[in-house]
Amino acid sequence: MDEVPEARAIPDPTVEEMVRTVEPGIEVERAVPVERGFCSVYRVAVEGGPTRTLYLKASPDGERWGIPDEARLQAVLHDRTSIPVPEVLGVVDAHGDLPAPFYLMSALPGEELPYEHVGRFDDDALRRLARETGAYLGELHSVPAVDSFGHVRHDGPGLAGDRPSGHPDTLTVGNPRESWSDYLRAYADREFDRHADSRFSDLTPDLTRWFEAGVDDLAGPFDPVLGRNDHGLHNFLLDPESGSITGMIDWGYTLAVPASFDVEFAVYVLGGAYLAGLSDVQDRRSLVREAMLSGYRASAPDRTDAVATPDPLYEMLAMVRLMNDFGSLDLPEGTEEAAADRIREDARELLAGDRYG
Template identity: 65%
Template sequence: MVDIPEAREVSEQTIEDIVHSSLPGWSLQTAHPAERGFSSVYRVVVCRDSTERELYLKSSPDGQTWGIPTEARIQAVLTAHTSIPVPEVLSVTDDHESHPTPYFLMRALSGSEVAYERVGRFDDDVLQRLAREIGAYLGELHAVPAVERFGHVRYDGPELACDRPGGDPATLSVRNPREDWPSYLRERVDEELGRHAESRFSDLTPELTRWFDAGIERLDGPFTPVLGRNDHGLHNLLVDPETGEVTAMLDWAYTLAVPAAFDFEFAVYLFSGAFLAGLPDVEDRRAMVRESMYAGYQTAAPEHVESVSTPEPVYEMLAMVRIMNDFQHLTLPQGTETAVAERIRTDARTLLNR
């Protein structure tokens, strides 16, 4: 596992300098750290001619890139070519002698941050709307003509210094590109199974290894790479929790080039809340979420809808394995951990025995 750094503090003077350099004519009013991931993120209010604007500054916690430059370019591409609600990027700086680079400034969007586990307790109509909108946005994402190989997405454009990124999909490419999807999938599966062997579910690891070997062998192409959201979950959204409207899709640093079905099935499992069904007041709503996501996807990308029309158990199981690997990070009511873990274990065995 990669060691995750602590977010470093950025001084108000540095933030003021960044605003002055990036947005001439605007002055800093306030800057407050935001608890979001491990990057150094600040909620910034700037002003010009009595007009205030709320922004976010996202910067490296330790001088490493952590996908931040790529995230800024991806958001620019999505702003230019889709209706996906991503924050507009106003300025990117890839390198600076004293500022905490890389960093970028982006507009703030409305909506509420909702706990990851809240998805299991949304009313049906709220979850259906959220799923339908997620499906439509994934359809738009998968239709962006940006990648031709499988792997982690990166940008190939020039470095920027206090400049707005362009929105050309041609500036995106893939790091260490793979031609063969099953081979690349095996790499990802092996990585997750390595983690799984150290988890509380490790008794399942040998059987999962054999099951994935057989399942990947049976996958039937052709496999076409698309931009994949990958990092699904309420933690990377802003929503209206009363209606299910998605007002922002955040954190694009770990975008992958994958088949559309892979991205779609991950989203179905994670937004269904099925991994919480061991709680007495949470239902397994995979079928409902998949139907709603499919309906949204069909409206946005009818030319691609056939590729996500049939559920693929290999992709669902990998999403389940990721939940098992990160089980300790779930926030569960006290005393329910064992019941939730056993439900996930039973769910996995159902797929193993299918």
């Protein structure tokens, strides 16, 4: 796995030049760094008529880190769906002097909440979030963009400040796999390698055997679709009054996968099972699944059958990924052991149960 760099600070004059590379003639009033993972992200207030807010996202070290691909994908979703994604104003794939690749995008309204806050929503708020997520996933899965499995990449000319095309044929799959089981095995191997170094490593052998015993018994269809994959609450913007989704951000980890794989990851993350070890948090996967399917059915009725039946193997992989990232959770002081114990118990129940019962 590639070593993840830290976000680098970009001097104000350089930020201004980057913005003007995309939108000549506007003046930067101020630029404020924003913590969004390891990429360098700046909230930029610009003049040129009424002051407006934009976001600049740049590589931390000159490597791609999916930035050009994310920009093209967001352009497709902005043009082809009602999914609330930032409008991409322009992309610079390479530059001799500026920290490329980078792109400039519009700001969206709404409030960003921590990943763990999903356990604090009341049932009505969580049901609304899940229903709207399901509807947007139905739209995402309906975009005709991929025909094999793997990481979504862009397939088109390099850009030097222009807006990317919003046509799905600008997207492709890097290192594509035609076989879903082959791709899934490679995906699982990477996650199990990480799992063997986690605090849950005592479970790694049993989880690996359980996966191998079931991967060939998966029921299709295995049609590749654009999969959001990164469903953490921190990647949503919400209206603080209504709780409705006003933005879905950070698309750099989009995969081409079967729709059911993507939906199971969303159900696990938004259902909050990994927080159920806390005394005041419930496992609400059933509530989330029902609401998500309701929304999915509304936007993609012809696809709903493909996601209606959950597969425990996909749920297990979502659980493994959460265990691998457990150290990143911001838990109340003194609750880490209880949360970890509940996740471990959940995994053992899955291993002991009827796989399709």
